[in-house]
Amino acid sequence: MLRLSALGDVCNLVPTVRALQRQWPEARITWIVGKAEHSLLAGLSGVELVVYDKASGLAGMRALWRELGDTRFDVLLHMQQALRASVLSLGLKADVRVGYDKARAKDAQHWFTHHQLAPHPRAHVLESFLDFARLLGVEDLSLAWDLPIPAAAREEARALTLGSPYLLMSPCANPRLRNFRNWSAEGYAAVxxxxxxxxxxxxxxxxxxSTQEREMGARIQALCPDEAVIDAIGATSLKGLLALIDAARAVIAPDSGPVHMANALNTPTVGLYATTNPDRAAPYRWREFVVNRYPEAVRTxxxxxxxxxxxxxRVRHPDAMSLIHADDVIERLEAVLQHAAAPPPDKDA
Structure with a gap:
């Protein structure tokens, strides 16, 4: 398997790994993954993780090709729609190379594969990954993650929260050019x-x-009672963040890694969506609790x-997330907390 990034995407890919493992328990699965993503997935059962650091460029590719030079794969699942990943795939030995159909492939990915997925218009990202298992004939596509959280990570989380019940809020998406996924400090503070x-x-x-994330955290804190906020921005490892998410009553964040990490752990999640389409990229198991202002942003x-x-x-406009109001988020938070507190349905009823 070749999928280097990003944190949310690799979380959405894990159910495909588990489906392959159920179908072929003896199969050897190698996953070529990015450096940060490896930190999140380390210890994933039954999977050999091979790291390619994108910052290493062509030299890193050559090193990886040497590392896997004696390995020939029966099937290469090319699950990264990026030219860098396609170039990396050229140095891997595989009998069959599977990639996306032309409608979903980007950067001419279909030129680098032998077989393409069947078309699946308007698919969620998680379903697009499961399409690779469908093509291989996997029958049981039920969702499972089982992300490992080591004891040290749980202790890291406990040291920050001191046993207090808490909501986890990750206010910023990846700070890159024209991302525009972040909501306002005032809105977060109201929640x-x-x-x-x-x-x-x-x-x-x-x-x-990052400076952007620290400044956002400081603005939120300045608007809230001191006792209501625990500042853990920049203070955790990725495994520590997983542990924090796992123990949270709920998670609130824009379209970013933490909402998909929370989804993987089945922690109640409120995703904030205006610049990206939640039908494609919402936290999969918590889609009904998304704050969705994407259609309005497209029209506006x-x-x-x-x-x-x-x-x-995407709606690449700096004002798009302003379409989300604090009352929207509070209403969804109340709904997800009520859902989480409800007893499971009686199967015999």
Whole structure:
């Protein structure tokens, strides 16, 4: 398998790995993955993880080709729609190379594969990954993750929260050019205040150590009671973040790795979506609890009908997330907490 990035995508891919393992328990599965993504997936049962650091460029590719030079794969599942990954695939020995159909392939990926997936218009990312298992004839496509969380990571989380019940909030998406997925500090602060006053839940702020993320965290904290916020921005490993998410009452974040990590752990999740299409990229098991302002953003900033634009097109406008209001998020938070607290249905009823 070849899928280098990103954190959310590799989380969405794990159910495909588990489906392959159920179908062929003796099969050897090798997954070529990015450096940060390896930190998240380390210890994934039954899988050999091979790291390619994208920063290493062609030299890193050559090193990986040498590392796998004596290995010939029966099937290469080319699951990364990027030219870099396609070039990397050229140095791997495989009898069969499977990639996306032309409608979903990007950067001419179909030129680098022997077989393409059957068309699957308007597919969620997780379903697109499962299409690789479908093509190979896998019958049981039920969802399973079983992401490993080591004891040290759980201790890392406990040291930050000191046993207090909490909501986890990851306010920023990946700080890259024209991402525009971040909501406002004022909106987040209103939700923090509500969770504290109505449920006695502290809010743990998480994220990387970038200036943008630290500044967002500081703005949120300045608008909230000191006792309502635990600042963990830049303070955890990826496994530590997994442990924090696993123990949280709920997670709130824009379209980013943490909502998909929470989905993988089945932690109640409220995703905030205006610039990306939640029908394609929402946390899969918690889709009904998404705050969805994507159709409105398409009409407002692209001046188009959402039904007529390419599947997965982003709204790259800095004001798109302002279409989400604090009341929207609070209502979804209340709904997801109520859902999580409800007893499971009586199967005999």
């Amino acid at each position: 923090v205040q509500h969770a504290w006053e109505q449920h006695g839940l502290k809010t743990v702020l998480t994220g990387g150590g 900033y692209l001046h188009k009908d959402p039904e007529t634009i390419p599947w997965g097109q």
